[in-house]
Amino acid sequence: MKRTFAILMMIVVFAVNTMAQDYRFEIGAALGTSGYLGDVNRGNFLRNPGVSGGALFRFIKDYRWAFKGSLNVATISGNSTAEKSVFVDGRTYEFKSTLFDLGGQAEFNFFNFGIGSKYKNLKRLTPYLTLGLGVTMASCSGSTAVAMNLPMGVGVKYKLKERLNLGAEFTMRKCFGDKIDGLSDLNGIKSSFAKNTDWYSLIQVSVTYEFGKRCRVCHYVD
Numbered sequence: 001m002k003r004t005f006a007i008l009m010m011i012v013v014f015a016v017n018t019m020a021q022d023y024r025f026e027i028g029a030a031l032g033t034s035g036y037l038g039d040v041n042r043g044n045f046l047r048n049p050g051v052s053g054g055a056l057f058r059f060i061k062d063y064r065w066a067f068k069g070s071l072n073v074a075t076i077s078g079n080s081t082a083e084k085s086v087f088v089d090g091r092t093y094e095f096k097s098t099l100f101d102l103g104g105q106a107e108f109n110f111f112n113f114g115i116g117s118k119y120k121n122l123k124r125l126t127p128y129l130t131l132g133l134g135v136t137m138a139s140c141s142g143s144t145a146v147a148m149n150l151p152m153g154v155g156v157k158y159k160l161k162e163r164l165n166l167g168a169e170f171t172m173r174k175c176f177g178d179k180i181d182g183l184s185d186l187n188g189i190k191s192s193f194a195k196n197t198d199w200y201s202l203i204q205v206s207v208t209y210e211f212g213k214r215c216r217v218c219h220y221v222d
Contacts, residue, residue: 166206
């Protein structure tokens with residue numbers, strides 16, 4: 001009887017340790033909408049919503065911090081007929097552009113994100129803040145423009161299962177350039193690295209899968 005009890009206890013302990021196992025990496029895909037602020041849209045970034053999608057990879061440093069690399073494709077468009085302001089030349093402008101976005105972001109979770117050991121106060125749901133750096137290549141009317149961008153935003157993560165996560169994220173990306181819409185200096189104000197630049201947004205839902213077990217030789221997982 002004692003032997004049977006000991007075997008059962010070993011099975012339970014093994015099962016608990018397996019469920020509490022942490023992973024270092026995360027891979028997944030995202031899909032959503034995109035928006036634009038620039039020369040022909042100064043107010044509502046979702047006035048002409050586009051579509052966006054991409055792939056992402058995360059390095060999970062610990063329960064609070066993660067670092068994400070992503071590649072996204074998005075469409076943006078605009079039409080100056082909805083603008084109250086009038087351009088110097090009196091003309092109206094419109095465009096359609098395809099964006100290729102490659103970048104990295106740091107993420108800070110408000111709560112310890114995960115499932116498993118109760119003493120670590122892990123939560124299956126957490127909001128987070130994100131900030132990073134990237135590069136955008138825009139294709140518009142046969143021309144191509146490249147600019148650095150600064151992504152900043154908020155998101156929320158939910159752990160569906162031990163290794164399967166669902167996420168939603170909203171980011172605005174400030175471009176250090178004024179030609180992702182194929183338009184520049186419409187008001188006669190010369191662009192600079194930080195002035196008179198374009199912005200675009202990504203609102204995406206993602207599904208990710210964790211892999212790469214942490215080393216437990218030293219029994220240190222944080």
